[in-house]
Amino acid sequence: MERSRAFYTPTLAAIGIDELTVVQPGERGNPGGWVGYGNGDKPFLWLRDDGAVGERTHLAFSVGSREGVHAFYDAALAAGGKDNGAPGTRPEYHDGYYGAFVLDPDGINVEAVFHGPAT
Template identity: 55%
Template sequence: MLDHITFGISDYARSTAFYDAALAPLGLKQLFVVPPEHAGGVQCVGYGADRPFFWIAQDDPTRGKLHIALAAANRAAVDAFYAAALAAGGRDNGPPGPRPHYHADYYGAFVLDPDGHNIEAVCHAPA
């Protein structure tokens, strides 16, 4: 199951103004702004109704920035995803572990697929 998605945008101010307006009728709003030090030095914001699932990040969209996070049933599944992805030729982009800057129970792992897309497995359940 898809947990969330992030894609690159070229102008942060223009895009946030657009999505603030366009998503409001759907009941979605800005819920979380990731500090640049936790987002690879770029501005990043998540939209949602009760939790962010639709993310945009300042980046060159022509470079194909794409981040997809897949929901994992538990932390062991996150660990297994990471190991299997690396064994299949993926590249490390963040080993399994807690990410408390998102929330207290966030546990994720990140790999880059063969085309450089950032693929994540995440578990939101307490340890």
């Protein structure tokens, strides 16, 4: 869990998503603990340590600009993520699709995408 927090907290902060709730291992009946991320006081993404890493998991976050995609990508690499697709257009998805992909410390594919106008 600490390895995931060390990656997700700065990576998501770069796109305006904050760490809001932390439950330590052993609290509230959860042996591994969990972390909630979101905006304001409402978490919408939960990381939970239950001993299993998600197979074929892909997390995607919509951001408001191409610069947001770059901020996500740079923060993710600085936090220990591995490149899985540098920022750029992805016309195979649709015109105006601009995204970046990284692998988190557990190998989960994490993406930031801006759905902008076609270029």
